[in-house]
Amino acid sequence: xxxxxxxxxxxxxxxxxxxxxxxxxxxxxxxxxxxxxxxxxxxxxxxxxxxxxxxxxxxxxxxxxxxxxxxxxxxxxxxxxxxxxxxxxxxxxxxxxxxxxxxxxxxxxxxxxxxxxxxxxxxxxxxxxxxxxxxxxxxxxxxxxxxxxxxxxxxxxxxxxxxxxxxxxxxxxxxxxxxxxxxxxxxxxxxxxxxxxxxxxxxxxxxxxxxxxxxxxxxxxxxxxxxxxxxxxxxxxxxxxxxxxxxxxxxxxxxxxxxxxxxxxxxxxxxxxxxxxxxxxxxxxxxxxxxxxxxxxxxxxxxxxx
Numbered sequence: 001x002x003x004x005x006x007x008x009x010x011x012x013x014x015x016x017x018x019x020x021x022x023x024x025x026x027x028x029x030x031x032x033x034x035x036x037x038x039x040x041x042x043x044x045x046x047x048x049x050x051x052x053x054x055x056x057x058x059x060x061x062x063x064x065x066x067x068x069x070x071x072x073x074x075x076x077x078x079x080x081x082x083x084x085x086x087x088x089x090x091x092x093x094x095x096x097x098x099x100x101x102x103x104x105x106x107x108x109x110x111x112x113x114x115x116x117x118x119x120x121x122x123x124x125x126x127x128x129x130x131x132x133x134x135x136x137x138x139x140x141x142x143x144x145x146x147x148x149x150x151x152x153x154x155x156x157x158x159x160x161x162x163x164x165x166x167x168x169x170x171x172x173x174x175x176x177x178x179x180x181x182x183x184x185x186x187x188x189x190x191x192x193x194x195x196x197x198x199x200x201x202x203x204x205x206x207x208x209x210x211x212x213x214x215x216x217x218x219x220x221x222x223x224x225x226x227x228x229x230x231x232x233x234x235x236x237x238x239x240x241x242x243x244x245x246x247x248x249x250x251x252x253x254x255x256x257x258x259x260x261x262x263x264x265x266x267x268x269x270x271x272x273x274x275x276x277x278x279x280x281x282x283x284x285x286x287x288x289x290x291x292x293x294x295x296x297x298x299x300x301x302x303x304x305x306x
Contacts, residue, residue, distance in 0.1 A: 004076050006040040007069045009033055010048065014066055018055055093122045094281050097133035097145035101229065101248040102269060105300070106146065106166075110292035114285055121281045129203070129227075130155075137161060137272055144273045144282050146289065148246075150208035151265045162275040164286050165306030166293040169247040169267040172302060174232070175256040176239040182256040188263055192218035195241035199227050205267070209244055212265050247302030268306065269293070 013022040013033065023030045041048050048062040058066075098107060103125070111123055126136070130147040137145050138158060146166070149155035157163050173191075175182050181190065191213075198220070199205045206225075213220045224235050229249035236243050237255055246267040250257075271289050273282050297305045 002043050003036075003039065004073065006036045006043070007073055009036045010040055010062075011066060011069060011073070013037060013049070013056075014058060014062065092120075092281055093124060094285050095124045095126070095141065095143045096285065097126050097128060097136060097142045097147075099129055099133075099146065099148065100127060101246065102146045102148075103127060105248045105296050106269075106289060106292045109295055110285075110288040113291055114288040117288075118281060118284050121284070123285075134158065134161070134272065137274070140274075144271060144285055146269065146271055148204075148267050148269050150204045150267050152208045152211040153204040155204070157270070157272060160274065161272045164271040164273075164290070165268065166271055166289060167248075167269040167297065168304045168306055169269065170302035171244045171246055171260075171263060171265055171267065172250040173258045173260055174236040174243045174245060174250070175258055176236055176242070177256060179242070179256055179258075181258040183258065185259045185261050188212060188216040188260050189218065191220075191242060191260075192216070194221070196220045196222040197224045197226070197232050197235045197241040197243040198222045199232075200225055203227065205244075205246070208265050212263060215264070216262070247300055248296070250300075250302070252301055270306075 009022065009026060009028075012025055013019060016022045016025060019033045019037070020030045022028075023033045026033070028036075037048065044061070044065065046061040046065075047059050048065065049056040049058055107125070114121070114123070126133075126142065128136075130145075130149070133142065133145040133147055134157070136142040138160060147157075173181075196209075198209055201222075206222075209220055224240055226232055226235070229245050232243050232245060232249075233251065233255055235241065244263075244265075248267075248269070271286050273286070294305050297303045
Protein backbone atom coordinates (compact mmCIF):
# COMPACT_ATOMS: atom_id res chain seq x y z
CA UNK A 1 0.00 0.00 0.00
CA UNK A 2 1.29 3.44 -0.92
CA UNK A 3 2.24 5.65 2.00
CA UNK A 4 1.43 9.36 1.49
CA UNK A 5 4.46 10.30 3.60
CA UNK A 6 6.72 8.42 1.20
CA UNK A 7 5.05 10.14 -1.77
CA UNK A 8 5.70 13.55 -0.23
CA UNK A 9 9.36 12.65 0.36
CA UNK A 10 9.61 11.39 -3.21
CA UNK A 11 8.32 14.71 -4.59
CA UNK A 12 10.90 16.64 -2.52
CA UNK A 13 13.72 14.36 -3.72
CA UNK A 14 12.68 15.01 -7.31
CA UNK A 15 12.59 18.75 -6.68
CA UNK A 16 15.97 18.95 -4.89
CA UNK A 17 17.77 16.31 -6.94
CA UNK A 18 19.40 14.52 -4.01
CA UNK A 19 18.60 12.57 -0.88
CA UNK A 20 20.81 14.88 1.20
CA UNK A 21 19.09 18.07 0.04
CA UNK A 22 15.68 16.49 0.50
CA UNK A 23 16.66 15.43 4.02
CA UNK A 24 17.70 19.00 4.90
CA UNK A 25 14.46 20.37 3.46
CA UNK A 26 12.30 17.88 5.35
CA UNK A 27 14.29 17.77 8.58
CA UNK A 28 15.12 14.08 8.18
CA UNK A 29 18.43 12.26 7.95
CA UNK A 30 19.68 11.19 4.52
CA UNK A 31 19.32 7.60 5.67
CA UNK A 32 15.64 8.13 6.53
CA UNK A 33 14.98 9.64 3.10
CA UNK A 34 16.77 6.74 1.42
CA UNK A 35 14.74 4.22 3.41
CA UNK A 36 11.45 5.94 2.50
CA UNK A 37 12.30 5.94 -1.20
CA UNK A 38 13.30 2.27 -1.02
CA UNK A 39 9.97 1.46 0.67
CA UNK A 40 8.12 3.39 -2.05
CA UNK A 41 9.98 1.49 -4.77
CA UNK A 42 9.00 -1.81 -3.15
CA UNK A 43 5.37 -0.67 -3.00
CA UNK A 44 5.20 0.31 -6.68
CA UNK A 45 7.51 -2.56 -7.72
CA UNK A 46 9.55 -0.19 -9.88
CA UNK A 47 12.91 1.58 -9.60
CA UNK A 48 12.42 5.32 -9.28
CA UNK A 49 16.05 6.46 -9.14
CA UNK A 50 19.30 5.27 -10.61
CA UNK A 51 21.98 5.52 -7.98
CA UNK A 52 25.74 5.89 -8.63
CA UNK A 53 28.74 7.56 -7.06
CA UNK A 54 27.80 10.92 -8.53
CA UNK A 55 24.26 11.03 -7.17
CA UNK A 56 20.79 9.94 -8.29
CA UNK A 57 18.85 10.23 -11.55
CA UNK A 58 15.08 9.76 -11.80
CA UNK A 59 13.89 6.91 -14.03
CA UNK A 60 11.02 7.31 -16.54
CA UNK A 61 8.82 5.57 -13.97
CA UNK A 62 9.60 8.37 -11.52
CA UNK A 63 8.25 10.95 -13.93
CA UNK A 64 5.02 9.01 -14.40
CA UNK A 65 4.57 8.56 -10.64
CA UNK A 66 5.34 12.20 -9.90
CA UNK A 67 2.67 13.37 -12.37
CA UNK A 68 0.00 11.27 -10.63
CA UNK A 69 1.30 11.81 -7.10
CA UNK A 70 0.68 15.59 -7.15
CA UNK A 71 -3.07 15.18 -7.58
CA UNK A 72 -3.17 12.31 -5.07
CA UNK A 73 -1.35 14.36 -2.44
CA UNK A 74 -3.63 17.36 -3.07
CA UNK A 75 -6.69 15.15 -2.57
CA UNK A 76 -5.16 13.64 0.56
CA UNK A 77 -4.41 17.10 1.97
CA UNK A 78 -8.04 18.06 1.39
CA UNK A 79 -9.14 14.85 3.10
CA UNK A 80 -6.87 15.55 6.07
CA UNK A 81 -8.37 19.03 6.39
CA UNK A 82 -11.90 17.62 6.36
CA UNK A 83 -10.98 15.04 9.01
CA UNK A 84 -9.45 17.77 11.16
CA UNK A 85 -12.57 19.91 10.76
CA UNK A 86 -14.77 16.92 11.60
CA UNK A 87 -12.76 16.18 14.75
CA UNK A 88 -13.32 19.80 15.82
CA UNK A 89 -17.06 19.60 15.07
CA UNK A 90 -16.87 21.89 12.03
CA UNK A 91 -17.59 19.40 9.26
CA UNK A 92 -20.00 16.55 8.73
CA UNK A 93 -23.62 16.00 9.67
CA UNK A 94 -25.85 15.98 12.75
CA UNK A 95 -28.92 13.74 12.67
CA UNK A 96 -31.40 15.47 14.97
CA UNK A 97 -34.69 14.25 16.41
CA UNK A 98 -37.30 16.58 17.88
CA UNK A 99 -40.96 16.72 18.88
CA UNK A 100 -43.30 19.22 17.14
CA UNK A 101 -43.56 22.02 19.72
CA UNK A 102 -39.78 22.04 20.22
CA UNK A 103 -39.36 22.11 16.45
CA UNK A 104 -41.64 25.14 16.28
CA UNK A 105 -40.31 27.11 19.25
CA UNK A 106 -36.62 26.11 19.56
CA UNK A 107 -35.31 24.89 16.23
CA UNK A 108 -35.68 27.99 14.00
CA UNK A 109 -33.31 30.00 16.21
CA UNK A 110 -31.03 27.15 17.28
CA UNK A 111 -30.50 25.82 13.75
CA UNK A 112 -29.83 29.28 12.30
CA UNK A 113 -27.35 29.97 15.13
CA UNK A 114 -25.65 26.63 14.54
CA UNK A 115 -25.48 27.20 10.77
CA UNK A 116 -23.69 30.54 11.26
CA UNK A 117 -20.89 28.93 13.26
CA UNK A 118 -20.81 25.50 11.58
CA UNK A 119 -21.04 26.29 7.86
CA UNK A 120 -19.97 22.81 6.74
CA UNK A 121 -22.16 20.75 9.07
CA UNK A 122 -25.47 19.58 7.66
CA UNK A 123 -28.57 18.93 9.78
CA UNK A 124 -31.04 16.12 9.12
CA UNK A 125 -34.26 16.47 11.14
CA UNK A 126 -36.70 13.72 12.08
CA UNK A 127 -39.76 14.39 14.25
CA UNK A 128 -41.30 12.02 16.74
CA UNK A 129 -42.28 11.43 20.34
CA UNK A 130 -39.69 10.33 22.94
CA UNK A 131 -40.65 6.65 22.69
CA UNK A 132 -39.76 6.82 18.99
CA UNK A 133 -36.64 9.00 19.22
CA UNK A 134 -34.84 7.26 22.11
CA UNK A 135 -34.54 3.88 20.30
CA UNK A 136 -33.18 5.71 17.25
CA UNK A 137 -30.52 7.29 19.46
CA UNK A 138 -29.57 3.94 20.95
CA UNK A 139 -29.31 2.43 17.46
CA UNK A 140 -27.12 5.40 16.37
CA UNK A 141 -29.66 6.39 13.73
CA UNK A 142 -29.78 9.79 15.48
CA UNK A 143 -26.93 11.81 17.00
CA UNK A 144 -29.09 14.07 19.17
CA UNK A 145 -32.74 14.19 20.23
CA UNK A 146 -34.94 16.74 21.98
CA UNK A 147 -37.36 14.89 24.24
CA UNK A 148 -39.62 15.65 27.20
CA UNK A 149 -41.10 14.12 30.32
CA UNK A 150 -43.87 15.12 32.72
CA UNK A 151 -44.01 15.24 36.46
CA UNK A 152 -46.09 12.40 37.95
CA UNK A 153 -44.95 10.10 35.11
CA UNK A 154 -41.58 8.61 36.12
CA UNK A 155 -39.02 8.69 33.34
CA UNK A 156 -35.46 7.40 33.39
CA UNK A 157 -33.35 7.79 30.27
CA UNK A 158 -31.04 4.93 29.23
CA UNK A 159 -27.65 5.00 30.95
CA UNK A 160 -25.97 4.94 27.54
CA UNK A 161 -27.31 8.47 26.91
CA UNK A 162 -26.43 11.82 28.44
CA UNK A 163 -29.31 14.15 29.33
CA UNK A 164 -28.79 17.91 28.96
CA UNK A 165 -31.74 19.80 30.59
CA UNK A 166 -33.06 22.63 28.43
CA UNK A 167 -36.39 23.94 29.75
CA UNK A 168 -39.11 23.60 32.36
CA UNK A 169 -42.66 24.38 31.18
CA UNK A 170 -45.73 25.25 33.19
CA UNK A 171 -49.02 23.74 32.01
CA UNK A 172 -51.59 26.26 30.83
CA UNK A 173 -55.33 25.75 31.35
CA UNK A 174 -57.20 26.63 28.14
CA UNK A 175 -60.86 27.63 28.45
CA UNK A 176 -63.73 28.17 25.99
CA UNK A 177 -64.78 31.79 25.30
CA UNK A 178 -66.76 33.32 28.18
CA UNK A 179 -65.93 30.53 30.61
CA UNK A 180 -66.64 31.43 34.25
CA UNK A 181 -63.03 30.69 35.28
CA UNK A 182 -61.37 32.87 32.61
CA UNK A 183 -58.50 34.97 34.04
CA UNK A 184 -59.08 33.48 37.50
CA UNK A 185 -56.92 31.54 39.93
CA UNK A 186 -58.58 28.24 40.80
CA UNK A 187 -57.70 24.84 42.26
CA UNK A 188 -57.71 21.68 40.22
CA UNK A 189 -60.75 20.28 42.03
CA UNK A 190 -62.83 23.17 40.57
CA UNK A 191 -62.57 21.42 37.18
CA UNK A 192 -64.05 18.10 38.32
CA UNK A 193 -67.25 18.47 36.25
CA UNK A 194 -65.66 19.86 33.09
CA UNK A 195 -65.41 18.10 29.74
CA UNK A 196 -61.77 17.74 28.72
CA UNK A 197 -59.78 17.82 25.52
CA UNK A 198 -56.49 15.91 25.92
CA UNK A 199 -53.68 14.18 24.09
CA UNK A 200 -53.74 10.46 23.28
CA UNK A 201 -54.67 8.21 26.18
CA UNK A 202 -51.23 6.56 26.39
CA UNK A 203 -49.19 9.77 26.13
CA UNK A 204 -47.29 10.96 29.17
CA UNK A 205 -49.26 14.22 29.09
CA UNK A 206 -52.60 12.39 29.37
CA UNK A 207 -51.24 10.06 32.06
CA UNK A 208 -49.95 13.03 34.04
CA UNK A 209 -53.36 14.72 33.75
CA UNK A 210 -55.16 11.63 35.06
CA UNK A 211 -52.82 11.32 38.03
CA UNK A 212 -53.04 15.02 38.93
CA UNK A 213 -56.84 14.91 38.75
CA UNK A 214 -56.94 11.70 40.81
CA UNK A 215 -54.95 13.45 43.52
CA UNK A 216 -57.56 16.26 43.40
CA UNK A 217 -60.36 13.73 43.83
CA UNK A 218 -61.80 13.19 40.36
CA UNK A 219 -61.33 11.42 37.02
CA UNK A 220 -61.14 13.83 34.06
CA UNK A 221 -64.04 13.38 31.64
CA UNK A 222 -62.11 13.31 28.34
CA UNK A 223 -64.30 13.37 25.22
CA UNK A 224 -61.80 14.57 22.61
CA UNK A 225 -58.18 13.61 21.99
CA UNK A 226 -55.49 14.92 19.66
CA UNK A 227 -51.69 15.05 19.80
CA UNK A 228 -51.76 18.31 17.81
CA UNK A 229 -51.95 21.34 20.11
CA UNK A 230 -53.38 23.47 17.30
CA UNK A 231 -56.30 21.03 17.10
CA UNK A 232 -56.69 21.07 20.88
CA UNK A 233 -56.82 24.88 20.92
CA UNK A 234 -59.45 24.91 18.17
CA UNK A 235 -61.59 22.37 20.03
CA UNK A 236 -61.42 24.47 23.21
CA UNK A 237 -62.11 27.68 21.28
CA UNK A 238 -65.20 25.98 19.82
CA UNK A 239 -66.54 25.33 23.33
CA UNK A 240 -65.98 21.58 23.32
CA UNK A 241 -64.09 21.45 26.60
CA UNK A 242 -61.09 22.60 28.64
CA UNK A 243 -57.49 21.49 28.18
CA UNK A 244 -54.07 21.58 29.83
CA UNK A 245 -51.21 22.23 27.40
CA UNK A 246 -47.50 22.84 28.01
CA UNK A 247 -46.31 26.41 27.63
CA UNK A 248 -44.45 25.73 24.37
CA UNK A 249 -47.74 24.57 22.87
CA UNK A 250 -49.68 27.66 23.99
CA UNK A 251 -50.18 30.81 21.90
CA UNK A 252 -50.69 33.66 24.40
CA UNK A 253 -53.53 36.06 23.68
CA UNK A 254 -55.45 33.71 21.38
CA UNK A 255 -57.63 31.88 23.91
CA UNK A 256 -59.01 32.27 27.44
CA UNK A 257 -56.86 30.84 30.24
CA UNK A 258 -56.84 30.42 34.01
CA UNK A 259 -54.20 29.65 36.63
CA UNK A 260 -54.40 26.41 38.65
CA UNK A 261 -52.80 27.26 41.98
CA UNK A 262 -52.26 23.68 43.17
CA UNK A 263 -51.20 22.01 39.92
CA UNK A 264 -48.15 19.84 40.72
CA UNK A 265 -47.20 19.15 37.09
CA UNK A 266 -44.66 20.63 34.67
CA UNK A 267 -43.17 19.37 31.45
CA UNK A 268 -39.39 19.16 31.20
CA UNK A 269 -37.48 19.40 27.91
CA UNK A 270 -34.15 17.61 27.58
CA UNK A 271 -31.50 17.08 24.89
CA UNK A 272 -30.27 13.48 24.76
CA UNK A 273 -27.09 12.20 23.11
CA UNK A 274 -24.38 9.60 23.63
CA UNK A 275 -21.96 10.83 26.34
CA UNK A 276 -18.81 9.97 24.38
CA UNK A 277 -20.25 10.83 21.00
CA UNK A 278 -18.42 9.94 17.82
CA UNK A 279 -19.78 13.15 16.33
CA UNK A 280 -18.05 16.24 17.80
CA UNK A 281 -20.54 18.57 16.05
CA UNK A 282 -23.18 17.48 18.58
CA UNK A 283 -21.55 19.68 21.22
CA UNK A 284 -22.10 22.76 19.07
CA UNK A 285 -25.70 21.73 18.37
CA UNK A 286 -26.41 21.35 22.11
CA UNK A 287 -24.91 24.80 22.78
CA UNK A 288 -27.19 26.29 20.10
CA UNK A 289 -30.21 24.56 21.66
CA UNK A 290 -29.34 25.98 25.08
CA UNK A 291 -29.08 29.49 23.61
CA UNK A 292 -32.47 29.06 21.89
CA UNK A 293 -33.94 27.76 25.15
CA UNK A 294 -32.77 30.88 26.99
CA UNK A 295 -34.36 33.03 24.28
CA UNK A 296 -37.64 31.09 24.49
CA UNK A 297 -37.67 31.46 28.29
CA UNK A 298 -37.41 35.23 27.89
CA UNK A 299 -40.14 35.33 25.24
CA UNK A 300 -42.77 32.82 26.35
CA UNK A 301 -44.77 32.95 29.61
CA UNK A 302 -44.48 29.83 31.73
CA UNK A 303 -41.17 28.74 30.21
CA UNK A 304 -38.00 28.68 32.32
CA UNK A 305 -34.41 27.66 31.63
CA UNK A 306 -33.54 24.34 33.25
